[in-house]
Amino acid sequence: MGFTILGTGSALPKRRVSNDELSEFLDTSDEWIFTRTGIKSRHVCTTESLDDLAVAASEQALQTSGVDASQLDLIVCSTTTGDHLVPAEACAVAERLGATCPAFDVSAACAGFVFALDVAEGYIARGRARRVLIVAAEQMTRALDWTDRATCVLFGDGAGAAVIEAGGENPLAVELSTSPDAETLRVPGLAGSSPYKTAQDRESVLSMNGRRVFKFGVNAICDMVHKLASDASIAVEDIDHFVFHQANERILSQAVKRLGVPDDCVVRTLRETGNISSACIPFALDRLARTNALNAGDTIALVGFGAGLDVGGYLLRWK
Numbered sequence: 160m161g162f163t164i165l166g167t168g169s170a171l172p173k174r175r176v177s178n179d180e181l182s183e184f185l186d187t188s189d190e191w192i193f194t195r196t197g198i199k200s201r202h203v204c205t206t207e208s209l210d211d212l213a214v215a216a217s218e219q220a221l222q223t224s225g226v227d228a229s230q231l232d233l234i235v236c237s238t239t240t241g242d243h244l245v246p247a248e249a250c251a252v253a254e255r256l257g258a259t260c261p262a263f264d265v266s267a268a269c270a271g272f273v274f275a276l277d278v279a280e281g282y283i284a285r286g287r288a289r290r291v292l293i294v295a296a297e298q299m300t301r302a303l304d305w306t307d308r309a310t311c312v313l314f315g316d317g318a319g320a321a322v323i324e325a326g327g328e329n330p331l332a333v334e335l336s337t338s339p340d341a342e343t344l345r346v347p348g349l350a351g352s353s354p355y356k357t358a359q360d361r362e363s364v365l366s367m368n369g370r371r372v373f374k375f376g377v378n379a380i381c382d383m384v385h386k387l388a389s390d391a392s393i394a395v396e397d398i399d400h401f402v403f404h405q406a407n408e409r410i411l412s413q414a415v416k417r418l419g420v421p422d423d424c425v426v427r428t429l430r431e432t433g434n435i436s437s438a439c440i441p442f443a444l445d446r447l448a449r450t451n452a453l454n455a456g457d458t459i460a461l462v463g464f465g466a467g468l469d470v471g472g473y474l475l476r477w478k
């Protein structure tokens with residue numbers, strides 16, 4: 160049994176931080192950041208918690224879908240930067256929405272929303288759920304080394320959500336893959352204070368080989384789009400919209416060039432938000448929906464990639 164996307168939602172923290180503001184305490188500039196990444200600003204949590212963002216995006220998605228929280232059969236949250244390791248972020252969302260369905264998290268870094276969608280689809284296919292809320296929420300600013308100009312300028316905070324319902328022709332195609340590599344992009348976990356631990360834990364901040372991720376990202380997008388099109392027996396040119404992970408404008412423009420698709424079919428939100436990890440895709444999808452750019456029957460390719468190294472792709476038809 161397939162599914163339909165009923166509606167989407169998104170949320171950003173209020174505080175917007177421009178590149179110029181970063182250059183007040185980092186050896187960087189708006190010129191460097193914008194030309195190398197396409198990012199002009201990012202939104203950062205100040206008084207907001209991640210729970211607040213996740214709930215705001217979820218409420219909007221429920222409202223757009225005309226679904227009440229009590230009608231949900233499952234909540235899946237994608238995050239790697241939750242307010243708490245336990246309970247799952249999805250449980251906090253369920254509590255604040257007043258939902259009583261099962262709720263748990265999926266961790267697949269920047270590809271997390273696509274992996275969470277696949278989990279949700281599985282519940283629907285097995286007849287275990289009819290309506291599912293999938294929310295991706297990330298507070299990347301808590302995982303950054305704010306003295307490292309090579310990483311902290313790239314990320315921001317935000318959330319995006321979608322409600323899906325059993326019935327419909329989705330997915331037209333789906334592909335998930337992992338090229339195991341624990342070093343290229345990494346955030347170490349809790350250090351803890353076990354008296355038995357002898358090895359030194361690394362500080363819990365993000366480290367990354369930017370050039371390796373860049374190359375991986377361009378290849379991941381192009382390979383995935385070709386696979387999705389081939390699995391669905393359509394041509395790449397027949398895909399109406401591309402919602403790719405928003406890591407770097409240069410990754411997007413190289414992918415556009417290689418795929419030979421029209422530039423304006425590729426959604427861009429990173430100029431305003433930076434990389435909000437797994438929230439990028441549902442955030443961009445919501446933007447697309449809210450600007451009335453989506454028509455019934457349109458095909459949309461979602462491609463997420465990131466730490467893992469994980470890649471997830473979905474080819475969908477809009478309701």
Ligand SMILES: CC(C)(COP(=O)(O)OP(=O)(O)OC[C@H]1O[C@@H](n2cnc3c(N)ncnc32)[C@H](O)[C@@H]1OP(=O)(O)O)[C@@H](O)C(=O)NCCC(=O)NCCS
Pocket residue numbers: 186187188191192195196269308309310312367368369370372373376406407434464465466
């Ligand atoms: C991070 C990234 C923007 C760096 O761009 P780049 O063109 O590869 O730049 P380099 O890392 O080669 O650095 C070039 C120079 O700029 C400097 N630099 C790095 N960050 C800087 C900043 N914010 N401001 C000014 N200079 C900076 C470097 O120190 C280096 O200086 P040097 O030549 O004196 O050593 C780019 O590699 C990238 O976007 N990669 C993908 C990252 C990503 O998407 N991660 C998340 C995936 S989910």
